Structures are given as C-alpha cells and as structure tokens.
Amino acid sequence: MSNQELQALKERYVAAGAASPNEQFADHALNAEIWDADGKRMIDFAGGIGVLNIGHRHPKVVEAVKAQLDKLMHTCQTVMPYEGYVKVAQKLSELVPVRGHGKVMLANSGAEALENAVKIARAATGKTNVICFDGGYHGRTFFTMAMNGKAAPYQTSFGPMPGMVYRAPYPVPYHGISEDDALRGLQMTMKADSPAHETAAIVLEPVLGEGGFYPAPVSFLKKLRQVCDDNGILLIVDEVQSGFGRTGKLFAIEHSGVEPDIMTMAKSMADGMPISAVVGTDKIMDSSGPNSLGGTYTGSPTACAAALAVFQVFEEDNIVEKSQQLGSKLKDRFGQWQDQFAHVDNARCMGSMAAFELVESKQSRKPMPELAAKITAKAKEKGLILLSCGMYGNTLRFLMPVTIEDEVLAEGLDIVEQCLKDVGA
Structure with missing residues (x-):
C-alpha cells in the first residue's frame, strides 16, 4: 500500500x-x-x-530471533521459565554497576521497568514516597506520568496523577540551575514535602532524555549518592535512553563511578524487540513476596534471544x-x-x-x-x-x-x- x-x-x-x-x-x-x-x-x-x-x-539479532521462533515463542516465564530469561539475567548481573550482587527482573517497556523499580523500592524500605527531577521522563503509565518532570503532552487530559511523587530541580547551569541550586532544591523537597523517613527512593536519569540531553555533573551524582546513604533512601538510576553504549560507556552512570541501588533499562537493549529490565542489589530485589513481580509477556523468548545477540554484538564489534x-x-x-x-x-x-x-x-x-x-x-x-x-x-x-x-x-x-x-x- x-x-x-x-x-x-x-x-x-x-x-x-x-x-x-x-x-x-x-x-x-x-x-x-x-x-x-x-x-x-x-x-x-x-x-x-x-x-x-x-x-x-542487525544481522546477528535477526538471525537469533529467527532461530528462537523455530523453538519457542511463549510460555509466560512465571508459568514455565526458559533459558533465555535466566541467561539475560545472568549477563545483566555481570554488566550492570549496582552495589553488590545484582539480581534481575525483565519487563516489556521502560515505563514498566520504572513502575516495578518503585514497587521494589517500597517493598525493600517500607516507605512510600518517590522524589524525581524536573525535566525527567520515565514513561506513560499512570505512575510514571506522575514521575515525569514535564506535564505536556504526557499528563494532559488524563486527570489527577497518583500521589506520593515529589520533584526537585535538575542541574542545568546553561538555563540557570546550578548544582548548588539543585541540591538546595532537593533539601527543600525533603523538608517541605517528602521527609527521609517517608522517602523510598530518589529517581533520576544521569543524562536527561526527553528533557534535553543534559548530563548531571559527576559531583552532583556523588552527592546524591551520599544523600541517599545518609537517609536510608534507595537511588534508582533510569538508563532507558542513555544505556547500552549511547554515552560512550555501556551505561551513563559509569562516567561517575556512582553505584546505584537499582537501575532500569530498555530501548537499545534488544535492537527493537520489546524488553526492559530492573537490576538491583540482591537483597533489595528479593524484598517483595513470591509472584509479586512479572507479567504475561515479560522477558519473552524472542526478546531475550534478541538481547543476548545484542550483548554479543557489543563485545565482538x-x-x-x-x-x-x-x-x-x-x-x-x-x-x-x-x-x-x-x-x-x-x-x-x-x-x-x-x-x-x-x-x-x-x-x-x-x-x-x-x-x-x-x-x-x-x-x-x-x-x-x-x-x-x-x-x-x-x-x-x-x-x-x-x-x-x-x-x-x-x-x-x-x-x-x-x-x-x-x-x-
């Protein structure tokens, strides 16, 4: 046509x-x-x-997906797991720079990964609130819409957003927000809206995606890590757009040396096949109960085959x-x-x-x-x-x-x- x-x-x-x-x-x-x-x-x-x-x-990804189609397309991994899911989890655990031994859950999209990261953080800490940043973009599901630091077009016409989400300034010196301004803003958010004893996680993109491709200063990321450590808050780093080689490292956070508690990723993880991941420290990832995480299509066999091929291409090419x-x-x-x-x-x-x-x-x-x-x-x-x-x-x-x-x-x-x-x- x-x-x-x-x-x-x-x-x-x-x-x-x-x-x-x-x-x-x-x-x-x-x-x-x-x-x-x-x-x-x-x-x-x-x-x-x-x-x-x-x-x-990419030829190697196409080949891997075609081969997988000849073997298995779907079981729902919570009903009957399969090799691809656990191999992707193993590879991500080895590659992703979270604190300690990493464990993994797979999902379908960046938004799903962020939703689950917040669920896990709440389960791990027993706290409810989330602090995000101006200009951040985390998805189009209801909770991730609330997390976004830009209203239009993502929240327009959709009514009240979920609560327990608060915002702080993201450092963009070019537009008048210095690192010190951002840190003072975060401190004010924690005083006025979301005190530490109620805050489960601070979530940010190490480089804003939809918000304008502004990288957070290394010193800011290190201070943010310290704020989280001092207050019993988990640091969630959203690498959905900045991950998988885009910034000249496998993940953007590696430029800073900061180790988050949880990381989310998607997009270039499987070269166009729908898959995402939440990777976190083992105790945090194991904090929710049996069958509390997952979904019908999460980590599908074909998407896992594509992701494993992508990892191979990164290493060989x-x-x-x-x-x-x-x-x-x-x-x-x-x-x-x-x-x-x-x-x-x-x-x-x-x-x-x-x-x-x-x-x-x-x-x-x-x-x-x-x-x-x-x-x-x-x-x-x-x-x-x-x-x-x-x-x-x-x-x-x-x-x-x-x-x-x-x-x-x-x-x-x-x-x-x-x-x-x-x-x-």
Whole structure:
C-alpha cells in the first residue's frame, strides 16, 4: 500500500492520541536507512528514539530471533521459565554497576521497568514516597506520568496523577540551575514535602532524555549518592535512553563511578524487540513476596534471544568504542556550527548522546522552539529523520545508530547544515 492509502486508514482507525503526525510509513530498513511505502529513502538520526544503537535489523539479532521462533515463542516465564530469561539475567548481573550482587527482573517497556523499580523500592524500605527531577521522563503509565518532570503532552487530559511523587530541580547551569541550586532544591523537597523517613527512593536519569540531553555533573551524582546513604533512601538510576553504549560507556552512570541501588533499562537493549529490565542489589530485589513481580509477556523468548545477540554484538564489534568515535565526529561538527550560526549554542556530546540548542542569541539564551520545529520539518523534506526535545522544545538531539556508515553520517550532517542555512540560523 502507498503512503496515501495507509494515511487514510490511519485517520479512520487509529486513535488520534496514538497516531503519528508523520504521513510516511516505514516499509523496510537497514542500519541507518529507512525506505517508506512509496520507496523514498530516509536517513535515520532518531533510531526509534534511541532503540537502535546497533542499527535497524542487525544481522546477528535477526538471525537469533529467527532461530528462537523455530523453538519457542511463549510460555509466560512465571508459568514455565526458559533459558533465555535466566541467561539475560545472568549477563545483566555481570554488566550492570549496582552495589553488590545484582539480581534481575525483565519487563516489556521502560515505563514498566520504572513502575516495578518503585514497587521494589517500597517493598525493600517500607516507605512510600518517590522524589524525581524536573525535566525527567520515565514513561506513560499512570505512575510514571506522575514521575515525569514535564506535564505536556504526557499528563494532559488524563486527570489527577497518583500521589506520593515529589520533584526537585535538575542541574542545568546553561538555563540557570546550578548544582548548588539543585541540591538546595532537593533539601527543600525533603523538608517541605517528602521527609527521609517517608522517602523510598530518589529517581533520576544521569543524562536527561526527553528533557534535553543534559548530563548531571559527576559531583552532583556523588552527592546524591551520599544523600541517599545518609537517609536510608534507595537511588534508582533510569538508563532507558542513555544505556547500552549511547554515552560512550555501556551505561551513563559509569562516567561517575556512582553505584546505584537499582537501575532500569530498555530501548537499545534488544535492537527493537520489546524488553526492559530492573537490576538491583540482591537483597533489595528479593524484598517483595513470591509472584509479586512479572507479567504475561515479560522477558519473552524472542526478546531475550534478541538481547543476548545484542550483548554479543557489543563485545565482538566494540560498540562502546564506536560510540566514543561517533561522539567525537559529532562534537567537531557541532563546534563548527556553533561558530558559524548565531542561533546554535550549547553543543554537547556524552559519547554519541549528542545535542545542541537553538536560541535567540548566545547572550540571552532564550529558547527558539519554533526554529527547531522548522529544522526538523525541513530535514524530513530532504530525507532525514531528526528529533527535537527538551523542556523548551528547542534542542535538536541526535540518536543515529552507533553503527552508521561514515558516508551516511556525512550525508545526514550535511542535510542538517543545509537546513540551518535555509532557516537563517
């Protein structure tokens, strides 16, 4: 079917809140390229929102999933477990830098992982409250909507949010929130809203995802670890978007040396297959009762096969090193643009988790979301998928596969540069 025919079906049958505004429909893809239903080629700088760090349809992942389909598709692992689930758990326990011996539960999505992380923290501590941060994004289920540090569009129209969730400032010095401001804000939250004896966990992304690709300073993360230790609070680190090589380490928290009590992950864990994980210290993870964690499809055999293949690709193809190399290329090009264009500022790369801002001027730093929208629209016209993000909607973020070919990367970056020229950036 053509894009036009599929668009007509979408308008008739897909709920407006779930329907993409994009009128192109993906037909097939490989690594960093997608072809739509009309045969038009697109370069993918979005990666399914950070899901495809090793590219569309990596051959080893495809092979592993096909082999699994010939053996077993579903039992529900709480009814009859299978090898893939326990092997994924073993591998994550070995790789994830939580305190002590790690244990694992698998789920289907980042939001499910966060929901379960909070359940586990409550069971482990006997406390109820959760403190999150401005700009954070944790999902679209009801409790994770309450945890999000940005209301629209995630909470709009959905009524009262669940209680026992409180917020503190996230340090973004570029927008006037220093590390000291953030720590004072956290202290005030704990005095005014969520005292330590009622707080089960503090949850944060070590690099904000939807909130704008701002990394938390290492010193802030270390002080946050100390606050948790001093007050009997668990530290939950959300690596759903920043994990699996995106930042030049397997996980972003590794840049700081801080060991969380619980970590959540999803997205690039299985190269497009739906899976997520909660990994935590064994005593914490074992704190809830029998059959208290799980779900019908959690850690499905096919998703586990994909995840195990992803782990193999990371080891054999030096994906973390490639992420560092990609980040260096992006940093160099962003630096050129920041010098060349009056409205491009605050270019930043942690590995290949890369972004820059569009502002009225480098002096005022006033966000220009309308300029970001124009650039993403023009990029689409020129054959490039590019996303904006951030509290102000003025950040352009880059999530192309780490495995992108040099010539495809150069072509995509040239399109971005031309779009910056076209809009008068």
